[in-house]
Amino acid sequence: MTDHASPVPRDHDLRTCSGSLHPASAFRDGLTGLSTSPIFPDQKALLRFRSTPWTALNEGPRLGITAEIPQQYGRSRLVDEATGVGFLAFGPKQSLTLRHGGLALSVDQLNRARELVPTGEPPAAEALLADARFLAGGADTVDAQRAVLMAAIACEVKAKRVVIERANPERRQGLGGVSNLDEITDRFYQQAFGVSLRLSNQALFIKAKRLRTLRNKIAHEGEAVDRDECDQLVLAATQIFAWLNAIQPTP
Incomplete structure (x- = not known):
């Protein structure tokens, strides 16, 4: 009977494939050398690892503004009138004053406001x-x-x-x-x-x-x-x- 199976290339030998647990895989051609051990001078040395340059991994943001919880500055005791529930506020207390020249009151307007304020x-x-x-x-x-x-x-x-x-x-x-x-x-x-x-x-x-x-x-x-x-x-x-x-x- 004729054997029609194609021969297995040497590169696919499970004994010498990369990642194989077979002992022979530790002595692949091109990655071996003579042992310097005085005990087994004729044995082949184990794999000499080729060094590869270090490469940085991209794992996403590192505690940047996209990964941190935003703070609300100042004190705020806003209350939902429908439910009576207060909104939480956090962050350091700060103050900010905004002024616009067009909003300034004239002397006449200030005098009028003083008249409307009850005395006593x-x-x-x-x-x-x-x-x-x-x-x-x-x-x-x-x-x-x-x-x-x-x-x-x-x-x-x-x-x-x-x-x-x-x-x-x-x-x-x-x-x-x-x-x-x-x-x-x-x-x-x-x-x-x-x-x-x-x-x-x-x-x-x-x-x-x-x-x-x-x-x-x-x-x-x-x-x-x-x-x-x-x-x-x-x-x-x-x-x-x-x-x-x-x-x-x-x-």
Whole structure:
């Protein structure tokens, strides 16, 4: 029988192919030499490695601007009004002042603005709310407990002042005996104005109740206040002020 298989070239000898584990692969032609060992002087030496130049590998960015998290500079206490959730800010504090000559006020405009600014001390409720907002986000060191206390007191004072200034005297009887913010803006406001925060804005009314509850816990038990909840309650106090300012006087 005739053998039609083509002969295997010497280069494909598995014993001498590169990468083979056969001992003979260590003695390929051109890569061997006489051993200098005094023990086996006639044995062929093992493979002499040819040196190759070093090549840099391209593995992508090395902590460059495309691989680092960008920083937001300055302090930012932006709050989503719909959810009451504050946006996180990080990075070193910085300040920047931008001025444009076209925005400068004239002397007449400054005098007019001075005439519009009320003289004397601001109302107590507005001053307390301003303090609360400063302590919650404007101060270098945030004081969440004091911010909530100021916000709760500001709302209580504002709610009572609106009744005293806008309600018919006959309808505001018994106001002195009511101190809870949620009770004033619900039952008592229905009596004095025919409106209720509970009926007008249920979500805001719930926050008013939480503001009153947390205020009492801080004042009597030293309750700790979470920063996020502080931001939400101070924002709620600002919204309660807006609701109170919209109350129309009764005849």
